Amino acid sequence: MDSSPIPVLIVDDDPTTTAVLRGLVRNLGGGLTCEATCVATGAAARVEFKRGGHALVLLDYLLPDEDGLTLLAAVHALPEDRRPVVIMLTGAGSEQVAVEAMKLGAKDYLVKTALNLPTLRRAILGALERRRLEEQLAESTALLRRQHAQLEADLTMAREVQQALLPQGYPVFPADAAPADSRLRFCHHWIPSHQVAGDFFTVFPVSATAAGVFQCDVMGHGVRAALITALLRGLIREQQALAGDPGAFLGALNAQLHALLARVGDLVFVTAVYLVADAAAGEVRLANAGHPTPLHLERGAGRVTPCTLPDGPGPALGLMPEFVYATARRPLAPGDAVLLFTDGIYEVEGGDGEQFGQDRLREAVAARLAQRSGEVLDGLLAEVQAWRPPGIGGLPDDVCLVAVDCAPVG
Template sequence: MNASSTPLLIVEDSPVYAEILLQLLPSLGAGLQFNVKWVDSAEKALAELDRTSYELVLLDYKLPGADGLSLLTHIQLMPEARRPAVVMLTGIGREEVAVEAMKAGAKDYLAKDHLDVPSLLRAITGALERKRTEDALAEERALLRALMDNAPDHIYFKDTELRFTRVNASHARDLGLEHPEDVIGKTDADFFPPDLARQMQADEKQILQTGQALIGKEQKVVYPDGKTLWISATEVPLRDRQGKIIGLIGINRDITRSKHLEEELARTAGELALKNSQMQADLEMAREIQESFLPLSYPTFPPDAPPEQSALRFCHRYRPTVAVGGDFFDIFTLSDHEAGVLICDVMGHGVRAALVTAILRALIEQHKPLAADAGAFLTALNNGLVATLKQTRLPMFASAFYVVADAGRGRLRYVSAGHHAPCLIQPTRQQTLLLPCPKTAIGPALGVFENAHYTVTEYPLTTGDVVLLFTDGLFEVAGRDGHLYGQDRLMADIRQHIHLPPSELLDRLLADLEQFAGGTEFNDDLCVVAVEATQVQTP
């Protein structure tokens, strides 16, 4: 079949009406081109649907042998990915026939004795639009299922009566249940001690009454099996399209290990451990939760150093183009003198990109023990993302750049997964350059190929150096004349402001970008992270 045409199956026992349809279809306009197959019975249609994938079926209501409704019932039982849209054709112009067909799953119906170009165009375009909308929603649901099934955090939905309506597998297991479906209809009082359950429900009633989210509340929770965990709880109201609160969505992150470490440090050194960054996932309040994926504070090196005396300092700027974006970064401590900095750019924007971002965040948490080995870390992230996306069969991927900044040895170790090289700024030498990254060392984007290899490259790091990691939103910006800002212009602007502190440099670059674009709205998500080496020990 022609890949640019819509596969269409006509099931009509009358050659006369079949010929009318075949004559009308080419008249619907250049935007609607079809590869048409005609069969005259339900039995032949079943055989054809088994052989070939069709996007649309024009189905006669009355057929010899099995009738149109029987065939429509069979079509509705087909796998969702192969199920065509159906427009029912009938010579009986009664409303009850249309109602019966629509209830059985038809997208529209046409009376055969009133066939003409306008009515056929209306029915076909409407049916195809509804089918494609349903397919898009199915893809979104598949990604949401992948996130729910793979996230280590507890994710749950509740109605206005504070009854669970959905939970992920991780939450069901800790509640002592084998299947997530077993939680539906129950409340916290069915699982937790009375005092704790009352406190949880009091917090949730407050959310439903005020519409204000509960972000990052830390509390000790005793689960049904006696296990005690410290969790960081985030709950936000869930609203319908009219803005009415219809329930809430919650995410509980296990922070037991961090809490124990925090308590130990408080006892021994009187210092608080850095709080874990919060991972949020609420489709209705997606921007607030998406931005919470970013680090809320920066680590210091060594850990007991105040920020102004840290050997490595950080700052960032982040701007999504829509409510949620696909750019993100993370910074984590590898040792007293080593920091790992990861920047990612997920394909596309919106909910899909945000869900893939959430999956990557979960994988990062899982594989942090490998982060000191840059190549092994990116390999693990890639394999995990490939395995997850296989379940959705969606062509999604993410470019990434990961660098280990080692202030103790004066080295940068880095790997690229289809991402452009960062800029190395050396104010003491009046020099800026892109980090050398041979073509042979640039691996494929994450999520594309299983068992991909990522080669580590090294480069010297000296006191005063600044490494600038960024996504392509920082230079693929169109000006008022239609020309792109471009990487060369970006490098020139960096050289012009080379003596500014990193935080001021980022603000200056964004101001220059806004002036070039003629506004503050850009076409792509933008994320930029600066790593400043203030105290480097050279071997």
Template sequence: MQSAINVLNTRSAETDATEKEKPRSAPHRMRALLIEDSPGDVRLLEHMLSVTGDNVFEVEHVERLKAGMARLAEGGISVVLLDLSLPDSHGLETFTQLHAFAPRVPIIVLSGLDDTALAVEAVHEGAQDFLVKGQVDGQLLVRAMRYAIERKRLTEQLGRYAEELRSKNAQLEADFNMAREIQEIFLPQQYPTFPHSVAPEQSAIRFSHRYLPAAAVGGDFFDIFAITDSTAGVFICDVMGHGLRAALVTAIMRGLVEELMPVAADAGKFLTEINRSLHAILRRTKEPFLATACYMVADVAAGELRFASAGHPSALRIQRGAGLTEPLKNIDPRHGPALGLFAKPLYPTCRCPLAPHDLILLFTDGIYEVEDANHEEYGQERLLAAVRQHSSLPADQLFDKLLEDVQHVSGGKEFEDDVCLVAMEIERVSGLS
């Protein structure tokens, strides 16, 4: 055993000796270009670099700016030491010319003048450092050169990251723009007429809307469609949040609305089936999603409005003939929960009569969830008061007045949530051909 240990010790000693004999690899040397016309300053700078013991920089020397540019054009220079007073250039312009010629090479300005204003201006223009001759030693010079190279590397890296970010933002903006265009296509491009054969101005039911997304794309959605020649379906919903995620859910909503046209005459069943399908889809997502909604069926042949609500703000009925404006919840307060929360809730169908010149106003909460300077919410009561004040106006003018009033209260601030207004005006309730 002892002999084996002796052998191991001998081999270890031989290995150590061999390792000591191996020449160490020379450190990677970087080329520094010194542009200086004073022989004395050149010798001094070369001496300062030689006595530091740091053999990292190999210095090349030229005396004129033009010669420096020619050398930089060949490549391989890691850092430039630049005197501002040269035979073919003088002052800060010396730096600006060289920096414009080789913007990717870090430049340290060397000056015989201790001029703070000049130093600040040079650094502002892009110099990595400003050193005063006679106030710098070898260690400081080497450190400045190392730091200049590293700062330039980091600056270029940040520049690449910024360019990548700009590119990705541009792509994201393009995606949002396309999403907005698609979402606008999803909204009704024209309204149905009742009966379908008449011109819009002769329709028994007329429609108007105003849609203001808070972001490039929104989470509010509505649809208007004909069920029969005397029956219209109006659907409005507000998906939680706004932006791209909410817009994706509104796209799902549109598909569900089209899919469930066979039950569109039954307001409660229509919402029940939308909820069932939406819950089955959204329960697989990691984050909870919900949407408030209201669906109504206007039957002008029967003179009746049938409606169901899924936690949505109550629509307003303006009875112009009677001079009354009231929320539909005052007529029948029954409603179900927001869509997507539960698998099998019930959505009761409520009813109220329709008369000629009635206007039904549907809206999302973005119109009244704005605050004044005292952080007091505009609120549904103030909205109801504004509607009553302007109830005699046509729908489009009513929208203008409501938005104007809300903007006045909020001090002209942009809406923080999507805003959707839909109006249904009843022109007549019988005599359809």
């Protein structure tokens, strides 16, 4: 504790009590020294409050011009950095007065007839210690608020950067075609459950008539997952030479990602699917790394079919660096579409805890088969949101939906 005298304001209209209090605070002992200023009215006390500089106030409950509780309320209204510690004094004990005084910010309540040096010393030390702890807590709270505000600002910037990494427009096929005349068309919904997401996708040309579509879901949420999506975007750019072969493409991404994540020392994996939609060849080539199976909207045949691989999907990226991913081929007729999605769209739980599920998702897509792909995505989101209990809010997990359409002839 600071060795300089503690400035104390004694507010009491009884000269005898004032003299006793002045003597007590001057001789508290134990290295605790006080310097007292004495006033006898509420009006004089208010002048002292305005002047400031008092660390402690010993305040009588009954004053000639106003009661101590009114004056205590005036102390409580002072700016926090100018608000002294108050100990309320009264001639007779009253539980009601004590409760009201504490509500208005008094740190202790003493009965004058029971005043002695040990009691006053204990009250002053306790009151000053509580004030110190309150100030320490206020400083810590203010620091946490500043840090939280900075974190929110950082997350907002991270979200903006992540959104900038997503496709801002879609390629057209052939490259000189107008968007309405493109042989391959795209639409998507990307909905993060937090400020940044672990779901990511990108679309890029592989040839004049073929598009590569990559979608992934990083384990977990938040900044770490978002950083890995940014890392994957860079790795995808490095592997453009393999983009025509989905299995080789995922294999190269897997090996590079494993090598980078091994340095982190923590288990991280990424489910992913990559497909090449080739309008000229009339086919889809795809490879799957532990990702939900895309759906093939065969509009001409009037059915929705999962894009399965003969041996099932391979392991998630980042787990088995030497794994060889298989490539599957499917015919892609004009008017067909392929829907890629992350698990956040079907793991949504209803009021009874039942998940929406992949079977229900497939049925919902089949029910909208005659619609345009953009309308299909909108309808799916609406149906999944309706599955949740009312008043719950946003989706609990990141959601990414991407549709690739092979334009109908004519």
